[in-house]
Amino acid sequence: MKRGNFIESSVAGFVRALGRVLMSEEIANRRGLLQALDPRVRLMGLFALVLAVVLAHRLTVVLTLFLAAVMLALCSSVSILLLAKRVWLVVLVFTGMIALPAIFLTPGTRVAAFAGGALPITAQGLSAAALLIARVETAVTFTTLLVLCTSWTHVLKALRWFCIPPEAITMLAMTHRYAFLLIDTASQMFESRRSRTVGHLPRAALRRMTARTAGVLLSKSIALSDEVYLAMQSRGFRGEVHILSEFHMKAWDYVGLLAFLGAGGIAVWAGR
Amino acid sequence: MHIPDGYLSPSTCATLYAGAVAGWYGAFRRLKRTLLSRVVPLISVFAAFAFVVMMFNLPLPGGTTGHAIGVTIAAIVLGPAGAILAISIALAIQALFFGDGGITTLGANCFNMAIVGSLVAYASYRLIAAGASVASRRRIAAAAIAGYLAVNASAVVAAIEFGIQPLLFRDAGGTPLYAPYSMRVALPAMMIGHLTFAGLAEAVISAGLVAYLQVADPALLQATSGSRPGWEESSEAVRVTAKGQRRLWLAVGLLMLLTPLGVLAAGKAWGEWSPAEFVVAEAQSPVTAAGVPVGTVPAGMQRLANLWTAPFPAYAPTFMKSAAFGYFLSAMFGVGLLLSLSLLVQGYLARRRGTRYST
Amino acid sequence: MALLFDLQDVGFEYDGIPALRGLSLQVTEGESLALLGANGSGKSTLLRILNALCFPSRGSVSFGGQRLAPELLHQNGFGLAFRRKVALVFQNPDVQLFNPTVFDEVAFGPLQLQWSKEQILSRVTTALELMKIEHLRDRPPYRLSSGEKKRVALASVVVLDPEVLLLDEPTSALDPRSQSQIIDLIQEWRGAAKTVITATHQLEIVEDIAGRIAVLEEGVVAATGTPAEILSNQELLLRANLVHAHRHSHGSYEHSHPHIHSHSKHEH
Numbered sequence: 001m002k003r004g005n006f007i008e009s010s011v012a013g014f015v016r017a018l019g020r021v022l023m024s025e026e027i028a029n030r031r032g033l034l035q036a037l038d039p040r041v042r043l044m045g046l047f048a049l050v051l052a053v054v055l056a057h058r059l060t061v062v063l064t065l066f067l068a069a070v071m072l073a074l075c076s077s078v079s080i081l082l083l084a085k086r087v088w089l090v091v092l093v094f095t096g097m098i099a100l101p102a103i104f105l106t107p108g109t110r111v112a113a114f115a116g117g118a119l120p121i122t123a124q125g126l127s128a129a130a131l132l133i134a135r136v137e138t139a140v141t142f143t144t145l146l147v148l149c150t151s152w153t154h155v156l157k158a159l160r161w162f163c164i165p166p167e168a169i170t171m172l173a174m175t176h177r178y179a180f181l182l183i184d185t186a187s188q189m190f191e192s193r194r195s196r197t198v199g200h201l202p203r204a205a206l207r208r209m210t211a212r213t214a215g216v217l218l219s220k221s222i223a224l225s226d227e228v229y230l231a232m233q234s235r236g237f238r239g240e241v242h243i244l245s246e247f248h249m250k251a252w253d254y255v256g257l258l259a260f261l262g263a264g265g266i267a268v269w270a271g272r
Numbered sequence: 273m274h275i276p277d278g279y280l281s282p283s284t285c286a287t288l289y290a291g292a293v294a295g296w297y298g299a300f301r302r303l304k305r306t307l308l309s310r311v312v313p314l315i316s317v318f319a320a321f322a323f324v325v326m327m328f329n330l331p332l333p334g335g336t337t338g339h340a341i342g343v344t345i346a347a348i349v350l351g352p353a354g355a356i357l358a359i360s361i362a363l364a365i366q367a368l369f370f371g372d373g374g375i376t377t378l379g380a381n382c383f384n385m386a387i388v389g390s391l392v393a394y395a396s397y398r399l400i401a402a403g404a405s406v407a408s409r410r411r412i413a414a415a416a417i418a419g420y421l422a423v424n425a426s427a428v429v430a431a432i433e434f435g436i437q438p439l440l441f442r443d444a445g446g447t448p449l450y451a452p453y454s455m456r457v458a459l460p461a462m463m464i465g466h467l468t469f470a471g472l473a474e475a476v477i478s479a480g481l482v483a484y485l486q487v488a489d490p491a492l493l494q495a496t497s498g499s500r501p502g503w504e505e506s507s508e509a510v511r512v513t514a515k516g517q518r519r520l521w522l523a524v525g526l527l528m529l530l531t532p533l534g535v536l537a538a539g540k541a542w543g544e545w546s547p548a549e550f551v552v553a554e555a556q557s558p559v560t561a562a563g564v565p566v567g568t569v570p571a572g573m574q575r576l577a578n579l580w581t582a583p584f585p586a587y588a589p590t591f592m593k594s595a596a597f598g599y600f601l602s603a604m605f606g607v608g609l610l611l612s613l614s615l616l617v618q619g620y621l622a623r624r625r626g627t628r629y630s631t
Numbered sequence: 632m633a634l635l636f637d638l639q640d641v642g643f644e645y646d647g648i649p650a651l652r653g654l655s656l657q658v659t660e661g662e663s664l665a666l667l668g669a670n671g672s673g674k675s676t677l678l679r680i681l682n683a684l685c686f687p688s689r690g691s692v693s694f695g696g697q698r699l700a701p702e703l704l705h706q707n708g709f710g711l712a713f714r715r716k717v718a719l720v721f722q723n724p725d726v727q728l729f730n731p732t733v734f735d736e737v738a739f740g741p742l743q744l745q746w747s748k749e750q751i752l753s754r755v756t757t758a759l760e761l762m763k764i765e766h767l768r769d770r771p772p773y774r775l776s777s778g779e780k781k782r783v784a785l786a787s788v789v790v791l792d793p794e795v796l797l798l799d800e801p802t803s804a805l806d807p808r809s810q811s812q813i814i815d816l817i818q819e820w821r822g823a824a825k826t827v828i829t830a831t832h833q834l835e836i837v838e839d840i841a842g843r844i845a846v847l848e849e850g851v852v853a854a855t856g857t858p859a860e861i862l863s864n865q866e867l868l869l870r871a872n873l874v875h876a877h878r879h880s881h882g883s884y885e886h887s888h889p890h891i892h893s894h895s896k897h898e899h
Contacts, residue, residue, distance in 0.1 A: 047375060054376050055282050057443050087371070095276070102452035106438075108445075124445065128438075128452040135278030135450075140371050143277075147369060153731040153771070155368060165300075167312060168361075173731045174316035175361050176369070179323045180773040181725055186324055206331045211480025214328070218321055218345070218481060219489050225317035227726040229310055230684045234721075235787065236714040236743030239309035244738055244751065313729070491646070 027148045032076030034145060038253040039154035040161050045260025046146040052264035053138045056271030059127065062134040065267055069141040076149050087144050088137060095136045099129035152176060157243065166241040174228075182221060189213050273341075273423075273430055273470065274366065274381055277374030279451045280433060281441040288433070289379030295387035296360060299353035315354055318346060319361035326362065330473045338473030341426075343389040344397070344419035345481045349492050352394040359386035380433060384426045393422035393478075398496065406493050407486050412479045419478035420471045424463070427470070431455075431462035635660045635695060635795070635826055636681060642689030643676055650676040652850035653690065658828065663821045665837045666830040667861070668847030669872035674830035675722065677847070678797045681828065682719040711744055718788035722799040724780035727787065728772035733764065736772070737787045744791070758790035778809035785816065795826040802836060814839050834862060834873060846871050 028035065034042055049065060056062050073083055104114065108124030147155070156173050160166070193209060280288075303311045325342035332338050342362075346355035360382040366372035373381045401414035435455030438448035453461065485492050636658040643651040650673045658664055668674045679685050680692055683699045692699050694713070704710045721727045730736040737758050741751045759765045762782045767775065775783065781801070788796070798817070802810040817840045820827050829840050837844060837858050844861040846853045848871045854861065861867065868874045 050277055050375055051282070054277060054285070057449055099452070102448075105457060106448060106452055108447070124447040125452070127445070127447040131447070131449065132278055132452065136276050139277030139374060143368075143371055143375055147371070151769070152369065153735070156731065171312055171316045171319065171357070171361055172364060174313065174729055175319040175323065176365055177729060177731060177772060178317050179320040179365070182320050182324045203331050203333070207476060207480070210328065210330060211477065212484055214325065214477060215481050215484025215488060217324065218485070221317045221321040222314070222489075222492060224726065225313040227721070227723065228313040228317070228729050230679065231721055231727045231729065232313065233309070233684055234682055234714070234719045235740040236711060237309060238710070238743070241312070242742040242745070244735070244742060244748070
């Protein structure tokens, strides 16, 4: 295994993560159906639809919800190509791999056979695989739409209305904010170590280097948290978290909320 | 091991959310009594660190790579309560922001990795490293073993969650509605990947980090060393009191109580049959209607049926005699048992610590 | 003018390693003081003690006649008033930018002080305009340049309208234009009779930002005086590791003398 591979893949992973952030902010600023709704309605509505996906028992209902997701994407200036590349293909491959054996392993009525009768394919197996893939695809599409069309800070503040304690929200916000700092720091450390090593590193050395980089990152993280604590105290923080609410529901927000919940309800009822 | 939406039924998700909330609540209360204001930035930054660790693809002995979670080092540095929150936060961000893991299954993922993982990691680390000095090699080994155990414990719980899906949640035609693999397939399938790659990755990173900290920053290992008070127990903090322990026990008890309710909510489509319905001709119709071959009782079902009718008296409702319910219940009791064991160890260690010095 | 800070024989250790060893210092209200010292001389620690973020293990520190101690800071009345009056700008802006957006960051202080929502909105907007970062309002901190981060950090303390500003290396790691903007800001504060205490090791900016200098050396105040007095005392500066001496040659003539490597040009 080449010395570069592991480091490169980690750094590449980091860079991808950062790239996603930037793209998400851009889409959140476009004009579209989802973007026009209050973030709380977006959150609650899309969560409700994900719940409907999981509650439905019929493939047809799940597929209808998928179509609804595609419609929402189109109305919200989200490119279908983007969704296909970033979400649908990936899910298809991974969930497909997991679901494939189910076609053969699920007990039930036999409909076909593979490898000359040695591997029977059952109707139940086909349905199960299809249902699983459809569910995962649809659910991930909804959550992706939520994240693409909502800035992270709005997602956080909207969570307030889901009875999540403010301390948890603050911690989520801070973790997110410092994750990118740590990713940056880790990338830089990798880059600098890579430029300092010559030739191929034996795997044991590579492992040690990883552990050491992780260790330095950990020490820096803890030191950072100490400093952040002082900075928070310096501005008056004493343990009580206050979050400034900035959302105002308008008429169409209520309509949107009703539409989401209604659609979800119908889907659950139809799919029971 | 991040379970996406669609693999677990709504009732399973709800049950595990309840378990997760119990764990979060317990961890929160415990931390609140030490120093909540200090805890907010510490947990956040540690969660960010865990987030980055989960992105590393670690080179492993044997030429492969694997992903670690970071739950073990979190438990070693922060203690179990802090680790539960830190890992949960990292998982929440991965689910919300990167689609890594579902939203309906966030409770399950947190339960498996953050709660079960932290408790198993902490308990094993403390047990194996007991008494050894902070700088000793035994702690490195303890971290490695604790990491391996924690990841595999999480995997076992996840496998159980998968395995009971087809048992409990099928439609009228017999199609599994969620994860389609029975225990016989799910358990080995999950465990193979974790007994080898993920478990090893976690062991490697935990051991590596402890070794690093022993040299670079041993103070961070003090909190869970059992010898001296760490940041958790500074003069401003209050140690774990009996009241806190009772609360955690309550949370575990609640969890064990709630799990059967999850089954009640599931619906009685499949698995409601007793072994008799497989063989006695008159009673076979519900079984055949579900498209399942009759004639002989599935061996596992027979064994379990006997197991579970034994402790329950004859007047227990029919559904309690079904193999599926028994399976589910035993799985959850197993988990509850694991948690109880971890808490017992913790409590014992805390009491021992308490007798050594006063504050 | 009244005595604002009074430090008597202050000692402080990090994990047993002493950072301050019996430091005494007085700061009067409205003065602008520069704490000059090399890295490791105890400047940052001193600023944190002045901001009541840590407390001396030995000696005493008083603010407005009251001795700063944890119990005093815990009292709501004194604690919140102190946090509003005395502001600290950290050297590393990432430490001070822990909120999701610039707006949230600047609003953090007022939120902790429990101002009303309207007040917060208007004061935050004013502060953003003052620091010319209105356009960065909804930007997350990881997408800011170092100059922008510094301005956000300043906005987040300025919004509280403090009376005392403690600045830890405010111009380090900044481009020249940002540096001069900071210096202008400090001069404005001096003009407004605020107390400004700046920790720095950059000799070239001291004259602009301070009326008095205290030189720190190994955890104590080695000397105090006006900029003219201190900057002309080469021996002191050399000892305090603020300048260095090394050999260099002009043609065939070799000599060594203390100097600082600052190539800022002065044009009038």
